[in-house]
Amino acid sequence: MAEYKFGSLLDLNELVVFLVAAETENFSETGRLLDMSQPAVSGHIQGLEQRFNTRLFDRTGRNIQLNDVGAAFVPVVRNLLKEARQAEEFLAAQHGSVMGSVTIGCSTAIGKYILPNLMSRFLECNPDVRLICQMGPRGQAVDRLAEGEIDLAVTSLRIPRRSIEYRHFADDRLVLVVPPEHAWARAGQLTPDDLVEYPLILRETSSGTAITLNRELAKHDMSLDVLHSRLTLGNSEAIVQSVIAGVGPAFVSHLIARDAVQKGLVVCVPVAGLDLVQRLYMARNTGFRATEAQRAFWDFTFSPDNAALRLL
Numbered sequence: 001m002a003e004y005k006f007g008s009l010l011d012l013n014e015l016v017v018f019l020v021a022a023e024t025e026n027f028s029e030t031g032r033l034l035d036m037s038q039p040a041v042s043g044h045i046q047g048l049e050q051r052f053n054t055r056l057f058d059r060t061g062r063n064i065q066l067n068d069v070g071a072a073f074v075p076v077v078r079n080l081l082k083e084a085r086q087a088e089e090f091l092a093a094q095h096g097s098v099m100g101s102v103t104i105g106c107s108t109a110i111g112k113y114i115l116p117n118l119m120s121r122f123l124e125c126n127p128d129v130r131l132i133c134q135m136g137p138r139g140q141a142v143d144r145l146a147e148g149e150i151d152l153a154v155t156s157l158r159i160p161r162r163s164i165e166y167r168h169f170a171d172d173r174l175v176l177v178v179p180p181e182h183a184w185a186r187a188g189q190l191t192p193d194d195l196v197e198y199p200l201i202l203r204e205t206s207s208g209t210a211i212t213l214n215r216e217l218a219k220h221d222m223s224l225d226v227l228h229s230r231l232t233l234g235n236s237e238a239i240v241q242s243v244i245a246g247v248g249p250a251f252v253s254h255l256i257a258r259d260a261v262q263k264g265l266v267v268c269v270p271v272a273g274l275d276l277v278q279r280l281y282m283a284r285n286t287g288f289r290a291t292e293a294q295r296a297f298w299d300f301t302f303s304p305d306n307a308a309l310r311l312l
Contacts, residue, residue: 099129100130105152107136109255109256139155139159141155145284173254175253216275244265
C-alpha cells in the first residue's frame with residue numbers, strides 16, 4: 001500500500017476561515033459569519049501563514065487586504081474544500097443518505113417567487129441537505145457558476161459557456177398591468193400599436209423582461225425604441241408599486257403582479273399578438289464533478305414526478 005507523506009498537513013477548518021476572510025477582507029466579519037471570535041480568526045490565518053512561511057494578507061493597522069499570493073490561493077482552496085465535501089458526501093451516500101450543501105444562484109424574482117416551493121419539497125425528502133440560495137443581478141449567476149463559486153444557477157440567460165449545461169426549467173409569463181382607473185383597464189384587449197398611446201414604465205434593456213418584450217414587438221415591426229417611457233426601473237416589485245401609484249402601465253412577471261391583481265390594485269390587460277413567455281433554465285457546470293447533494297437536487301428538479309413544482 002502506498003504511503004503518502006506531507007510536510008505539514010493542511011487543516012480544513014483553517015482553509016474555511018481563510019476562504020471567508022478572503023471574501024470579506026475583514027476578520028471581524030469573518031468571525032460573525034463563522035460564529036467565531038475575531039482573535040480566533042486571526043489565529044487561524046496566522047497559523048496557516050506561519051506554517052508555510054507565506055503571507056496571504058497585507059495588513060495596515062486594523063485593515064487587511066488579500067495579496068497576490070492569497071488571491072491565487074483562493075481557487076485552490078475552493079477546489080480542495082469542494083473535494084473534501086465530495087468525499088464526505090460520497091461516504092454518506094454508501095449508507096443511503098444524501099448530505100451536504102447546494103448553492104444556487106438566481107435573480108431576486110426567481111429566488112422569491114419560483115424556487116421556494118421546489119426547495120421546500122426537496123428538503124422534506126432530503127433533511128440532511130442544506131440549500132443556499134444566493135440572489136443577485138440577472139447575469140451574475142452564470143458568471144459565478146462558470147467560476148465554480150456556486151453549484152447551480154437558475155436564469156433566463158442562456159449564455160454559451162464551455163462546460164455549462166442548460167436545461168429548460170420553467171416558463172414565466174409576462175403581463176401588462178395598469179392602474180384600475182387607467183383607460184386601458186376598460187379596453188378589454190389591446191393591439192401592439194396601442195402601446196404607443198401612453199408612457200410605460202420599463203425595465204432596463206438588458207433585463208429578461210425587456211428582451212422578451214422586444215422579441216415579440218419585432219414580430220410586428222416594432223421595438224422598445226418606439227415605446228414612450230417616463231421611468232425605467234431595475235426591480236419588478238418596484239415597478240408594480242409604481243403602477244399602483246399611478247405612474248403608468250408596465251410589463252412584469254405574472255408571479256410578481258399576482259398579489260396586486262388579487263387585491264384589485266392593478267388590472268391585467270391582454271395584448272393581442274404578443275406571446276410574452278420568458279423561458280427559464282437551470283444550469284450546472286459539467287467541468288466540476290458534481291457532489292451527491294448536487295446530483296440529488298438536479299434529479300429531483302427534473303423528475304417527472306415533480307413536474308408540477310415547476311409550473312408557474
